[in-house]
Amino acid sequence: xxxxxxxxxxxxxxxxxxxxxxxxxxxxxxxxxxxxxxxxxxxxxxxxxxxxxxxxxxxxxxxxxxxxxxxxxxxxxxxxxxxxxxxxxxxxxxxxxxxxxxxxxxxxxxxxxxxxxxxxxxxxxxxxxxxxxxxxxxxxxxxxxxxxxxxxxxxxxxxxxxxxxxxxx
Numbered sequence: 746x747x748x749x750x751x752x753x754x755x756x757x758x759x760x761x762x763x764x765x766x767x768x769x770x771x772x773x774x775x776x777x778x779x780x781x782x783x784x785x786x787x788x789x790x791x792x793x794x795x796x797x798x799x800x801x802x803x804x805x806x807x808x809x810x811x812x813x814x815x816x817x818x819x820x821x822x823x824x825x826x827x828x829x830x831x832x833x834x835x836x837x838x839x840x841x842x843x844x845x846x847x848x849x850x851x852x853x854x855x856x857x858x859x860x861x862x863x864x865x866x867x868x869x870x871x872x873x874x875x876x877x878x879x880x881x882x883x884x885x886x887x888x889x890x891x892x893x894x895x896x897x898x899x900x901x902x903x904x905x906x907x908x909x910x911x912x913x914x
Contacts, residue, residue: 746808749815756874760808767804799881803888807873810891814866817898821863824905828856831912848912855908862901865894 746752746760774793781787831852839845869891876884 746812749812751815751818752811756811760811763804764808767800770800800878803876803878803881803884806888806892807876810869810873810888810895813895814870814898817866817895817902818863820902821859821866824855824859824902824909827909828852828859831855831909835912851908851911855905855912858901858905858908862898862905865898865901869894869898 746757746764749757752760774790778787778790781790835845835848835852838848872887873891876887
């Protein structure tokens with residue numbers, strides 16, 4: 746989380762605090778279970794641990810989704826720089842009366858894929874950031890949707906990279 750480039754300091758702080766609260770809770774629960782001397786008490790602690798699964802089921806995929814979306818957005822910024830250079834190169838070719846029809850079509854596809862990738866990644870962040878453990882299992886579908894969006898975003902970036910290679914060669 747702390748290495749994320751596109752998250753604001755407030756977003757990073759909120760996520761780190763959420764993670765730390767959960768880790769502290771699990772650490773204290775581990776200590777309680779380790780000190781437990783009777784079987785009934787141990788069963789109660791194990792039940793508490795299984796109830797806390799919903800925290801794990803929400804927090805871990807939520808943080809992964811946000812961090813992956815951040816990486817996708819950072820890659821998108823790099824692609825934007827490449828796209829701008831390719832646009833300049835295409836304009837120079839057009840000015841020198843070269844046929845750039847195929848290049849423009851590929852460049853247009855690349856720009857569309859980049860925009861769609863960024864949109865999907867940002868939508869995933871917006872949807873998962875406010876999720877809490879209290880909403881589990883209802884929010885499970887939101888986490889699944891975010892995962893699919895990020896997978897599609899990644900595919901779009903790969904397609905944009907392929908387009909950039911076609912244009913460059």
